[in-house]
Amino acid sequence: MKDTEGISTRPIKIQDNTLRDGHQSIYATRMKTEDMIPIAEEMDGCGFWAMEVWGGATFDTMHRFLGEDPWSRPRILKKYVKKTPFTMLLRGQNLVGYRHYADDVVRAFVDKSCEIGIDIFRCFDALNDFRNIETCVERIKANGKHVEGTVCYSLTESRLGGEIYTLDFYVQKAKELEQMGADTICIKDMAGLLSPYDAFDLFSALKKAVSVPLHLHTHYTSGMGSMTYLKAIEAGVDIIDTCLAPYALRTSMPAIEPIVAALQGSERDAGIDLYRLLEISKHLEQIAPKYGHLLANQKLSIIDGGVLAHQIPGGMISNLVSQLKEMKALHRMGEIHKEIVQIRKEMGYPPLVTPSSQIIGSQAVLNVLFGRYVRISNQLKDLVLGLYGKTAVPIDKELTAKILKNYKRGQEPITVRPADLLPPEMEEARKTIGHLARTDEDLLGWILFPQTMEKYLQGKYHDGATQSAS
Ligand code: CO
Numbered sequence: 096m097k098d099t100e101g102i103s104t105r106p107i108k109i110q111d112n113t114l115r116d117g118h119q120s121i122y123a124t125r126m127k128t129e130d131m132i133p134i135a136e137e138m139d140g141c142g143f144w145a146m147e148v149w150g151g152a153t154f155d156t157m158h159r160f161l162g163e164d165p166w167s168r169p170r171i172l173k174k175y176v177k178k179t180p181f182t183m184l185l186r187g188q189n190l191v192g193y194r195h196y197a198d199d200v201v202r203a204f205v206d207k208s209c210e211i212g213i214d215i216f217r218c219f220d221a222l223n224d225f226r227n228i229e230t231c232v233e234r235i236k237a238n239g240k241h242v243e244g245t246v247c248y249s250l251t252e253s254r255l256g257g258e259i260y261t262l263d264f265y266v267q268k269a270k271e272l273e274q275m276g277a278d279t280i281c282i283k284d285m286a287g288l289l290s291p292y293d294a295f296d297l298f299s300a301l302k303k304a305v306s307v308p309l310h311l312h313t314h315y316t317s318g319m320g321s322m323t324y325l326k327a328i329e330a331g332v333d334i335i336d337t338c339l340a341p342y343a344l345r346t347s348m349p350a351i352e353p354i355v356a357a358l359q360g361s362e363r364d365a366g367i368d369l370y371r372l373l374e375i376s377k378h379l380e381q382i383a384p385k386y387g388h389l390l391a392n393q394k395l396s397i398i399d400g401g402v403l404a405h406q407i408p409g410g411m412i413s414n415l416v417s418q419l420k421e422m423k424a425l426h427r428m429g430e431i432h433k434e435i436v437q438i439r440k441e442m443g444y445p446p447l448v449t450p451s452s453q454i455i456g457s458q459a460v461l462n463v464l465f466g467r468y469v470r471i472s473n474q475l476k477d478l479v480l481g482l483y484g485k486t487a488v489p490i491d492k493e494l495t496a497k498i499l500k501n502y503k504r505g506q507e508p509i510t511v512r513p514a515d516l517l518p519p520e521m522e523e524a525r526k527t528i529g530h531l532a533r534t535d536e537d538l539l540g541w542i543l544f545p546q547t548m549e550k551y552l553q554g555k556y557h558d559g560a561t562q563s564a565s
Contacts, residue, residue, distance in 0.1 A: 117342030135175035150183030224484030244277030249446035287316035318398035443486025
């Protein structure tokens with residue numbers, strides 16, 4: 096990276112997340128590839144460490160809502176972005192879908208992702224059980240690509256410390272990832288919980304403990320994001336994630352422009368041309384009206400103060416509000432807040448991220464409305480059974496027995512890696528879908544999203560019309 100002032104000794108590296116997490120966080124992942132093309136070349140010239148362009152919810156929304164082939168985006172963008180590596184977010188054994196897939200599916204998915212142009216894979220598991228990213232890591236390495244091992248940042252109180260999520264917890268997790276062969280290590284703070292001074296302590300400690308570059312991903316949700324980056328930068332973090340202003344703040348990432356400006360002339364100067372960023376933002380402002388209706392604008396505040404008080408992410412609350420409205424039980428929200436905290440404790444303190452946030456949120460509603468663990472969701476039973484992996488602390492034996500009583504999938508928690516119980520899926524799926532899947536890309540898409548991909552493929556091949564929006 097070039098330094099504009101000539102005094103930078105160790106420039107902060109910046110990953111741009113505008114084209115994935117940015118619009119996923121505030122525009123419901125609805126940005127079309129055609130709107131990315133006009134800025135792609137300009138973005139390539141910015142000097143970003145990487146651009147996140149795929150993974151997370153993009154695969155789902157592209158085929159479900161945008162009529163785009165979910166594999167097409169990195170391929171198309173690669174024509175315009177020739178220097179900057181592409182990153183994707185990969186939920187370990189969940190890939191970009193909603194359940195654990197068998198190892199043969201995971202391997203084929205990673206191979207394909209490499210083929211379409213993904214260079215860096217940010218791999219994480221919702222429970223921080225790294226057995227769930229083993230297969231991905233192996234396969235990414237086999238393809239000669241970059242593994243970004245990731246720890247989900249979680250807390251049990253408002254600051255780092257307490258019973259589980261201590262400084263030492265994160266240091267141990269980072270060491271584990273380094274041993275697994277991670278090329279970089281990312282702390283993924285999806286709810287914006289990491290406070291500035293904790294970030295300073297955390298990255299100071301991580302810097303001493305591991306030798307691979309460190310990456311911080313935070314969201315602006317609580318309003319602390321930019322301060323947190325600044326303190327992490329002072330502590331020596333190597334890479335941070337930002338978005339261009341029109342796609343930043345709110346529940347998205349901190350904006351890049353003020354960070355670049357704040358560091359100008361310092362020893363961590365990013366060396367990124369602010370004027371170029373402003374030009375790209377201008378284009379985004381022009382297309383923004385198209386997506387403006389997707390912004391959550393029920394409140395004047397663009398931050399969620401609640402997350403500072405109870406650590407429950409904003410997205411989880413808004414899901415609960417709509418669930419409770421349907422059940423005419425919105426007035427019981429206060430009780431549900433308390434119940435979420437209690438269930439999370441009883442379930443071994445999982446981080447609140449997809450899918451654990453949904454599992455715990457829905458069970459909290461059931462517990463408040465019908466009595467504690469009178470009605471139990473199958474997802475919660477699966478969690479207790481260990482099918483999502485190991486929780487940060489073991490679940491109480493009595494409660495385990497109560498929840499798994501008469502459960503058809505098992506009554507004794509498993510101890511093996513969850514995917515060890517899954518038989519191969521590819522050949523069976525190929526037989527089932529038959530000629531509707533003409534390529535392995537179609538087949539993989541269908542395994543991940545059977546209903547909506549089937550519809551998409553029917554449109555693509557049988558209606559004779561081309562579905563691609565670009
Ligand atoms: Co994120």
